[in-house]
Every structure is written in C-alpha cells, then in structure tokens.
Amino acid sequence: MAALRAGLLGVGMMGRHHARVMRDVDGIDLVAIADPGGDPHGVAGELPILPDIESLIDAGVDLAVVAVPTQFHEDAALKLAAAGVHTLVEKPIAHSVEAGRRMTAAFTDAGLVGAVGHIERFNPALQELRRRIAQGDAGEVFQIATRRQGPFPARIADVGVGKDLASHDIDLTAWVAQSDYVSVSAQTTYRSGREHEDMIAATGRLANGVITNHLVNWLSPMKERLTIVTGEKGAFVADTATGDLTFHANGTFPLEWESISAFRGVSEGDVTRFAFAKREPLRVEHEAFRDAVLGRPSEVVTMEQGLRTLMVVEAALESARTAETVVI
Template sequence: MAILRAGLIGLGMMGRHHARVLRSLEGVELVAVADPGGDPHSVAGELAVLRSAQELVAAQIDLAVVAVPTRFHEEVALTLAAGGVHTLVEKPLAPDVEGARRIVQAFEDAGLVGAVGHIERFNPALQSLRTRLEQGELGAIYQVATRRQGPFPNRIADVGVVKDLATHDIDLTAWVTGKAFRSVAARTAYKSGREHEDLVAAVGALEDGTVTNHLVNWLSPMKERVTTVTGENGTFVADTLTADLTFYSNGSVPTTWDAIAKFRGVSEGDVVRFAIPKPEPLMTEHTAFLQAVRAGSAEAAGIVTMRQGLATVAVAEAVIASAAKGETVDVVVP
C-alpha cells in the first residue's frame, strides 16, 4: 500500500487534533503543515511551519485537511483544488452559499475527493441511531429535536452560532433521517456584545413533512449535546457528549388505572440504553476520508461530501434570513 502524503493548514484548536490523528493513521505520513499565525500548540514537531496553501501544494502532498477560520475556507480550498489535492475542509464548507458552490464546482471539475468535517456524523451514538432508523426500528419519524448549548468558545471570531454550532444539527438531522430540509423559521439573539448571533431557536420542516426543532446557544454555563428523534414506536435520545444512545419505547401493557387509561396517546414502555462501541469520532472521520481518497470516490466511504456541505450552508443561511425577516423561509440549494 502506497503511503499518502498529507498536509494540514490551520494549527489552532482543531488543527492540533487533526495533526495527532493524521500521525496515527496507517498508510499516511504528515509531511507538511502551514499556518500564517505560527504554531501556538507546538504540533509541527520536526516539520517547518509553512505560511500558505500554495506552499503546502508545493510540498507535493496527496491530501490535505483545512482547519483555518471559516472566512478563509474558500481561498484555501480553491488553491488546493487547483493543485490537485484531495481535501477535507472543516465545517462549515464556506461562510456563504456562493463560496461553497464555487468550492464544490472546483473539486468536481478536478475529479478530486472533497469532504467536509461535520464530525457529529461520526459520533458512535448518531451512527447507531441512523442504522436503527434505516432498519425501521422507530417506524415513521415524526420529529427531530436537538439541543446544543454551552459557553462561548474563544476560538470562534468570524461567524455566529448558526454557522458554527447549528450547522452540526442541520447536517446530522438531514443525515439521520435521509431527508433534506424544505423550510425553516427561526429567531436569533445577540447577548454577548459580538456582531454575530449567539443564540438561535429554529423550527424546520423536512421534505417528507418531519418537524425539526433546534435550540443552540453560546450562553449556557453547562454543555449539552442532545438529539431526540420521536416516531410511531417511541423515542431515541442520543447524547453525543457521552456517545450514549437510549430508546424509550411506547407502552404495550394495558393501563388499568382509570384516570390514565382515558388519556388518548402513547404510554411509557421499556427503556433501553444500548451498549455500542465508542471509537473517537475524529479518527473515524479521517479513516473514512482516507478510504474515499484511496477509492477515488467521494461516495465510497460515507464521508460528508462537499455537495452535502453546500446544502447545510444553504439551510444555515435560510435560518439567518428567517430570523432577519421574521418569517418562514424556503430552503433553496443551488
């Protein structure tokens, strides 16, 4: 098996984790790193810290990971596409739909594998949840609700909570259900003195009518990452902080207590917490990307394709537009 030469641009909080995983992958050698701001976490090791994506391409790399701030994603990704480099771009793919569309087109025209780092897809709890939904364990899906809140991360300076955090929920909701967003209605708030929103509440409708609800903020002292999927057979709850998946089934035992028996609806049934393997999501993501690169196909290994990343950016922009207009906005993906 040929060793693939890897490059990494962006050596900040996420970049240091990407460097660690790249160095641990069999069949990959991290040969070049770049960051115009230097190496604050000392991840370069013996490697020289390059200054640009052009220098990264000149190092004759086969694949690259882009972990720079969102506003630089388009410039860096287009440079790597022009250099013939298979690329994984941290989420979101770009700060706006037009930038994301240009990136998608560049990689498709070049015949390169392009992926987006929506890490939640590789969380063990959500992977197990998706498999169980595909197998029909929940029956018809009625609603997907997510809560993602915690303190403000100092690493974020160029986007608000919608494009940084809520894009996780947008992507995972479409992925676990296998359905695209049709429309969204949202409200945002600005409470921390920054130019970007730090709180959003969004209601959505998927193409099959499934209702979605997303509560996301940077204003809570507690950290929460929960996805709840309700359907005709019960409810799945995935906690992606602990990678736990729990199923609350609808009751099947007749209720004899008269006051409760008159309630027309479901009742409580068995509760099952599944024992599932818990590999590191970032390792799983990199392994899938590597498999796709070796296969020469973005569809081969279950990676988040750039077209899927484009769709997520389109939904995020619709959320922001809805909050600004105070009305429901249809999602249009170019």
C-alpha cells in the first residue's frame, strides 16, 4: 500500500519535532511543509517552504498536522476539512469552544479523522498508570493531583497558561480516570505583564467522584511535570518529564496501641519503581493518527475529546473571573 501523503503547517518550536517524527513513521511520507514565517529551525530539508495553507492543500496531501499558534487553528482546520484532508491540530483544539465546535462539526460532517495533539496520553508513564488503575492496583481512586510548572516559554503569545498547559492536565486526568469533569473551581493571576494568565490553581470533581487538583504556572524557575493518583491501596507518582512511574503502597504494620488506631490513617509501605518500554510520545501519537486515517483501531484523541477538554479549561477560567464553582 502506498504511503499516506502528509503535510505540515508550522515548523516552529513544536512543528520542528513533528517534521522529524513524520519523516520516520512507517506509512507516512512528508511531502509538503508550509509556514509563512519561513523555516527558522532548518527542518525542511529538500522540501520548499510553502507560504500558506492553500498551497499545502494544493500539494495533494491525504493528512495534515497543524502546528501554528492556537488562534489560527480554526481557519486552517476548516480549509483542510473542506479539502477532504484528515487533520491533527496541536492542543488546545481552538482558541474558543465555539471555534472548536465548528471544527468538530466540519470533520464529522465530512467523514474525516479530526484529532487533537494531547500528547500526554501517549506518555509511557501515564499509559502504564492508566493500565494499572484500570486493573485495580490503586483500589478505589480518591484524588488525582498534578503539578506542571516552569519558566515562561517564549513560543506562546496568544493564549494563557490555562489553555496552553492546564489543558494537558485536565485531559490526562479525565483520560487516566476514564471519567469526565462535572465541576471545576479555579484561581488565576497575572504577573508577567501579558494580557493572559500565567498561573492557575484549579480543583474539580469527576463524574466517578474523584476529586482533582492542578497547579500550573509559567513563573517557576524549576520544571515539574508530575501526576499523583491517591487511592485506597496507595499512591502512584508519574513523572512525565522522565517517563517514570512509582507506587507508594500503604503500610500494613500492626499497631499495638489500639486506643489511637482509629486516628492513625495509612502508613508508609513499600515503594516500587516500575520498568516498562518507553517510546517517544510524539511518535506513538503519529502512529495512532496514521492508524485512525487507515481505519485501524486507534487511541487517537478525537476532536470531540479535545473540545470537551477546552470546555473544562474555559469553565476554570470563568470560575476564576466570577469566584464561583462552574458546573460543566
């Protein structure tokens, strides 16, 4: 079977990695790259840099990846849908829920694969975590907490830390727990002189009763990417920067002082660091997108799922503006 002809819109900080991976995935042939800003990282190779989305479509591509700033996602995606091109857009799906709805409808109506690049779902630590939670290794899950913080990335100018980074945590939390958010409450702050928030603290509840907490910012000198799942049997800690997963089991030591046993709670038990295959998440994401286009079973993140995540993020930002919990 001939390889799928692939196009890439945007070769900035994220697009350059897409270019590298797309060239190395079986069944995909990167034939066209477009970026009105040129090729700042020199990733085009022998391919010419096309000026716009129209010229990318004219190259006759079967699928495309959109890695331009969020504010341009809708325009590019709608044009690709109209041209019959299966498309993966970087997260978040769009700059607004209304735009995301239009994009989702366009791909659904055209019978095309529309996907969103929520890459954390393909992180090996989170995939292993989801599998172990599903098989009951944590028992009943009580809480999922995430910390995603670090210095300000110069690449972001059109959205705040909520849509750029917290969207990762909201999506991965619902995915790991296999349950949607039903409410969210948040606080934000603006410290870097930009019109968008650069710090958000959000709490929520999932439909299955799990409570969530997310600390996300662009104001920290150290970089953290942690997901902590606490359940009746202990706590999993996933470090998505390194792909490591650790389990801290509840202790089972007997307590001889019975009069305080009711107040003791859990104790520290064995700590296990798991060994498992660690493939590059972006490569796994592209393979899932390819398989979806070919009609094979796939774990690709659909536009419907990406839209749901954006709805939760916007609900969190609304909560911060109104100082009220938002029911989703």
